[in-house]
Amino acid sequence: MPRYFSLQPLHDLANNRVEAATRELASLKQQWQSQEDKLKQLYAFQVEYRQRLHNTLTQGVDMTRMRDFQVFLHKLDLAIRQQQVEIEHAKMRWESGQRAWMEERRKLKTYDVLKIRHQHKEAIREGRIEQREQDEHARKSHALKKPMEE
Numbered sequence: 001m002p003r004y005f006s007l008q009p010l011h012d013l014a015n016n017r018v019e020a021a022t023r024e025l026a027s028l029k030q031q032w033q034s035q036e037d038k039l040k041q042l043y044a045f046q047v048e049y050r051q052r053l054h055n056t057l058t059q060g061v062d063m064t065r066m067r068d069f070q071v072f073l074h075k076l077d078l079a080i081r082q083q084q085v086e087i088e089h090a091k092m093r094w095e096s097g098q099r100a101w102m103e104e105r106r107k108l109k110t111y112d113v114l115k116i117r118h119q120h121k122e123a124i125r126e127g128r129i130e131q132r133e134q135d136e137h138a139r140k141s142h143a144l145k146k147p148m149e150e
Helices: 008-059 063-149
Strands: none
16 A cells, blocks of 8 residues: 655645635736726726817817816826826736746645655555565465475
C-alpha cells in the first residue's frame, strides 16, 4: 500500500490559495472593465453634449446658457481625467493580483512536482515489494516441488 504523501496538506493549501487568487483576479478584471465602461459612457456623454452645444450655437444662444455649457463641459473633462486615473489604478491592482496569482501557481506546481516524485517512488517501492513477494512465492513453490521429485 502506498505511503501517505506527507506534504499533502501543504499541496491542498496551495491549491486553495490558487483558487482564491483566481477568483480575486477575476474580480479585479471585472472592476477594471467596469471602470473602462464608465469612461466610455463619459466619452459618449461628452460627444452628445458637444453636439447639443453645436446645435444650440447654430440656433443662437445667450451668454448665460453658453457659460453653463462651457462649465458643464469643463466638469465633464475633469470627470474623464479622473476616470482615466481610476482605470490606471484598477489596471495596477489587476497586475498586482496577476503577480500574486502567478506566485501561488508557482508554489502549487512545486508541490505538484514533489507529489509526482513521491508517487513515482511509491510505485517503484510497491513494485519491489510485489516482486519480492512473487520471488518468495516462487521459491516456496519450487521448494515444495523439489521434495516430491526426489
